Amino acid sequence: MKRAVFRFYAELNELLTRERRGSEVAHEFRGEPSVKDVIESMGVPHTEVELVLGDGEPVDFSWRLRDRARVAVYPRFRSLDVGPLTRVGPRLVGEPRFVLDGHLGRLARYLRMAGFDVRWDARAGDEALARIAAEEGRVLVTRDRGLLKRRCVAHGYCVRSLEPARQLAEVAHRFELATLAAPFRRCLVCNGLLEPVAKRSVAEQLPPRVRERCDELWRCGSCGKLYWAGSHVRRMERLLDDVLGGRYDVAGRSRMAKSTDRIEKQVLLRAPRARVWRALTDIREFGTWFRVKLETGFALGAVARGHVTYPGYEHFVFEATVERMEPERLLSWRWHPAPAGAGVDYSKEPTTLVTFTLEDAPEGTRLTVVESGFDALPPERREQAFRMNEGGWTTQVENVSRHVSGA
Numbered sequence: 001m002k003r004a005v006f007r008f009y010a011e012l013n014e015l016l017t018r019e020r021r022g023s024e025v026a027h028e029f030r031g032e033p034s035v036k037d038v039i040e041s042m043g044v045p046h047t048e049v050e051l052v053l054g055d056g057e058p059v060d061f062s063w064r065l066r067d068r069a070r071v072a073v074y075p076r077f078r079s080l081d082v083g084p085l086t087r088v089g090p091r092l093v094g095e096p097r098f099v100l101d102g103h104l105g106r107l108a109r110y111l112r113m114a115g116f117d118v119r120w121d122a123r124a125g126d127e128a129l130a131r132i133a134a135e136e137g138r139v140l141v142t143r144d145r146g147l148l149k150r151r152c153v154a155h156g157y158c159v160r161s162l163e164p165a166r167q168l169a170e171v172a173h174r175f176e177l178a179t180l181a182a183p184f185r186r187c188l189v190c191n192g193l194l195e196p197v198a199k200r201s202v203a204e205q206l207p208p209r210v211r212e213r214c215d216e217l218w219r220c221g222s223c224g225k226l227y228w229a230g231s232h233v234r235r236m237e238r239l240l241d242d243v244l245g246g247r248y249d250v251a252g253r254s255r256m257a258k259s260t261d262r263i264e265k266q267v268l269l270r271a272p273r274a275r276v277w278r279a280l281t282d283i284r285e286f287g288t289w290f291r292v293k294l295e296t297g298f299a300l301g302a303v304a305r306g307h308v309t310y311p312g313y314e315h316f317v318f319e320a321t322v323e324r325m326e327p328e329r330l331l332s333w334r335w336h337p338a339p340a341g342a343g344v345d346y347s348k349e350p351t352t353l354v355t356f357t358l359e360d361a362p363e364g365t366r367l368t369v370v371e372s373g374f375d376a377l378p379p380e381r382r383e384q385a386f387r388m389n390e391g392g393w394t395t396q397v398e399n400v401s402r403h404v405s406g407a
């Protein structure tokens with residue numbers, strides 16, 4: 001019999017049996033098992049692990065355990081800087097999106113309340129959850145460790161607590177959600193985006209007390225549910241405040257749907273995903289609806305460059321560095337938003353990140369456009385760029401919608 005010694009660090013210990021926590025764990029084995037299989041046999045799914053050192057060297061999950069090996073296992077944590085060391089898992093880029101197991105309904109509502117994109121279906125089976133996580137690049141959150149051991153699940157989190165508020169705190173900690181939260185932006189029921197709605201237009205649908213007292217109303221763009229700032233909203237606000245440490249803006253009357261850092265637009269396109277993907281990435285198609293004449297197209301890590309053809313903006317340069325390109329699912333690029341005029345050098349300024357996400361929807365494709373990172377811009381530029389692109393994306397989303405429907 002061969003023997004290896006394991007040491008698990010930080011919160012990974014929570015996943016071990018009590019007697020193994022915080023100490024070296026001896027493991028006896030035969031043959032040459034992969035380090036992934038052994039770590040998972042001790043109760044730690046691979047989605048929880050950031051870094052594995054085998055005899056002092058970073059190794060990947062396929063590393064074969066040898067006799068007398070010493071293995072150190074470190075948790076995934078977004079801000080853990082492993083520097084030049086090799087991570088065992090892929091890095092989670094951008095704002096995390098989630099898919100939650102059926103038993104986590106309350107947590108799904110809390111996360112949506114904090115503004116995050118969460119897929120949840122009480123009846124979803126393991127197969128469907130793993131597939132959605134893999135295909136849509138979502139973080140699979142579950143208490144079922146077996147589910148997280150599946151190889152196709154790249155990003156996941158094993159919930160420790162049984163209590164929903166604690167679960168929210170765990171997920172917020174692990175994925176550093178405090179600075180990303182934009183509360184009251186999403187429908188708690190269906191995950192759709194909320195939009196402000198004029199009181200007059202929905203007055204008959206409101207309970208009398210709400211009609212009297214609430215002037216600010218929001219409607220879910222997907223299911224039509226109405227939202228107003230009632231007592232349950234204040235209770236939820238307090239919860240988010242406790243968990244996220246009040247690092248988002250809850251003050252002010254227009255807290256719902258309010259963010260100065262990001263613009264988000266969502267549209268249902270009556271076209272299959274392949275068609276929408278072509279409209280986003282084909283140099284000519286993109287040029288037609290976005291109104292830009294590109295000299296170089298979209299390729300991973302490359303710069304798409306050209307001139308804006310929008311009347312009155314012809315002197316603007318279009319220059320976008322492609323950061324992610326996952327066919328028919330996700331395209332993201334970085335650029336300098338809303339150039340204020342020709343001849344101004346923005347190269348020292350931080351860029352914003354534009355992300356297009358494509359999802360299947362009953363009648364076609366749901367396209368979500370997010371531009372984030374405005375808060376990092378110099379204050380005098382931020383407001384102008386935000387305002388300009390807020391209106392700009394509204395127009396562009398209409399343009400792409402017309403373009404793919406052939407209207």
Ligand SMILES: [Zn+2]
Pocket residue numbers: 187188189190191192220221222223224225
């Ligand atoms: Zn809804």
